[in-house]
Amino acid sequence: MSSLLELCKQFTEGAASHLPSEHAIGKRLVCPEYSKSEQEVKTYPLINNDKLFLVCWNFTEGGQLLSTMKPSPLSFCYHGSFQHGDKTQLHTHDYLELAYIVEGKFSQRILGRDITFTKGDLYLIDKNCIHQDFLLDQPAVILFLGLSNDIFDEIMVEQISAKKMISFLQSALLKQKSLKQYLHFKPIGTVTTQMESHLISLLNELDLNDPGSRFICKGMLIRIFLLLSTRYEFSLSSEQRRTMNWFMFEEISDYIKDHYATVTIRDLVNTFHFQEDYFNRLIKDKTGLTYSGYVQQIRLSAAEHMLFHTQKSIDDIIETVGYRNKGYFYKIFTEKYGATPSVLRRSHT
Structure with a gap:
C-alpha cells in the first residue's frame, strides 16, 4: 500500500487535467495576496450531500505548487508558481479546516500571529477565523480537510456515549477552539503511523466518492478525532x-x-x-x-x-x-x- 506522502504526490502529479494558475479552480484553491486589508470569505465548495472535502498542496523545488481537491467532478491538478515570502489573501471559511502536515514545514498567520507547523502536526481552524498561508519555495506536502458544520456536530454527537475522559477532552477541545479559534495538535509517541493510516483510507474514499463513501468517511473522521483527543498534545x-x-x-x-x-x-x-x-x-x-x-x-x-x-x-x-x-x-x-x-x-x- 502506498504511503500517505506517495498517495498525495500521486493525486497532485498524476491528475488527468493540468490547470494553469489563472484558472478559476486554481484561484479558488490558492489565492495569492492582493490586498493587505481585504478579507475573502471562502464558502463551502461542494453541493448535494457532501459534507467533507480534501485539498492537497504539494510544494516542489523552486516554488512550484501542485494542488488538487477530492471529491471533484473533474480529476485535475492545479499548477502555480510563487516567490519566497508570498502569502495567500487574508481569508475566513464558513466551514472548519483540519490540516495535516504530511512532509516538511508549513506556516500560517492566524489572527495576526505567525504559527509554524511541522511534519506530523495537525491544526483545526474554526469558521470565521482570519488567517493566511505562507506559500513555500521548498518541498512540503499539506492536507487540508474542509468539514461542514453539520458533519463536525455529528462527529461530536457520536462521541457523547464515549468514556468520560474522552468526552471531557472533546468538550475541552471545543472550549479552547471557541476561545482561540484554532488548535495545534502535536503527536505523542508513534501515533503518526495510525493517523496516516486513517488519512490514507479517507483520501481513497473521497477519491472513490461512491454512494457509501460519505458514511465511511464519517467513520474515519470519528477515528481521527478520537486519536486527536487521546494521543495528541493540545493546549489546555x-x-x-x-x-x-x-x-x-x-x-x-x-x-x-x-x-x-x-x-x-x-x-x-x-x-x-x-x-x-x-x-x-x-x-x-x-x-x-x-x-x-x-x-x-x-x-x-x-x-x-x-x-x-x-x-x-x-x-x-x-x-x-x-x-x-x-x-x-x-x-x-x-x-x-x-x-x-x-x-x-x-x-x-
Missing part, C-alpha cells in the same frame, strides 16, 4: 489539565477494578495508549502507590470482601483475586490486616 488550561488527569485516573482505576485478577500494565498501554511510565506516575500522584502496589491493594480489598460476604473457600478466594502463590498471598494479606485470612474471617462471624 492548568485547571482543565488537572481535571483531565483526575478523569484519566478514574478511567484507569475503573479498568483495574474490573480486571484486577488478570490486569497487566501492558493491558493498560493497549487500552489507553500511553507509555508504561505514565501509569506509574499518574497512580503515584493520585494514591501514593506504585502501579503494582495499587493493584495489590485492590486485590486484597476484594479478598477481604469475599471473606466476609461469601462462602468461598480461602483457596478459591486466593485464585479468584489473581494469586497463584498461596505463601505470598498469606504474607501480604497478614502484613495488611494483621491476621491470616482464616483468623480474620472467624473474627467477623
Whole structure:
C-alpha cells in the first residue's frame, strides 16, 4: 500500500487535467495576496450531500505548487508558481479546516500571529477565523480537510456515549477552539503511523466518492478525532489539565477494578495508549502507590470482601483475586490486616 506522502504526490502529479494558475479552480484553491486589508470569505465548495472535502498542496523545488481537491467532478491538478515570502489573501471559511502536515514545514498567520507547523502536526481552524498561508519555495506536502458544520456536530454527537475522559477532552477541545479559534495538535509517541493510516483510507474514499463513501468517511473522521483527543498534545488550561488527569485516573482505576485478577500494565498501554511510565506516575500522584502496589491493594480489598460476604473457600478466594502463590498471598494479606485470612474471617462471624 502506498504511503500517505506517495498517495498525495500521486493525486497532485498524476491528475488527468493540468490547470494553469489563472484558472478559476486554481484561484479558488490558492489565492495569492492582493490586498493587505481585504478579507475573502471562502464558502463551502461542494453541493448535494457532501459534507467533507480534501485539498492537497504539494510544494516542489523552486516554488512550484501542485494542488488538487477530492471529491471533484473533474480529476485535475492545479499548477502555480510563487516567490519566497508570498502569502495567500487574508481569508475566513464558513466551514472548519483540519490540516495535516504530511512532509516538511508549513506556516500560517492566524489572527495576526505567525504559527509554524511541522511534519506530523495537525491544526483545526474554526469558521470565521482570519488567517493566511505562507506559500513555500521548498518541498512540503499539506492536507487540508474542509468539514461542514453539520458533519463536525455529528462527529461530536457520536462521541457523547464515549468514556468520560474522552468526552471531557472533546468538550475541552471545543472550549479552547471557541476561545482561540484554532488548535495545534502535536503527536505523542508513534501515533503518526495510525493517523496516516486513517488519512490514507479517507483520501481513497473521497477519491472513490461512491454512494457509501460519505458514511465511511464519517467513520474515519470519528477515528481521527478520537486519536486527536487521546494521543495528541493540545493546549489546555492548568485547571482543565488537572481535571483531565483526575478523569484519566478514574478511567484507569475503573479498568483495574474490573480486571484486577488478570490486569497487566501492558493491558493498560493497549487500552489507553500511553507509555508504561505514565501509569506509574499518574497512580503515584493520585494514591501514593506504585502501579503494582495499587493493584495489590485492590486485590486484597476484594479478598477481604469475599471473606466476609461469601462462602468461598480461602483457596478459591486466593485464585479468584489473581494469586497463584498461596505463601505470598498469606504474607501480604497478614502484613495488611494483621491476621491470616482464616483468623480474620472467624473474627467477623
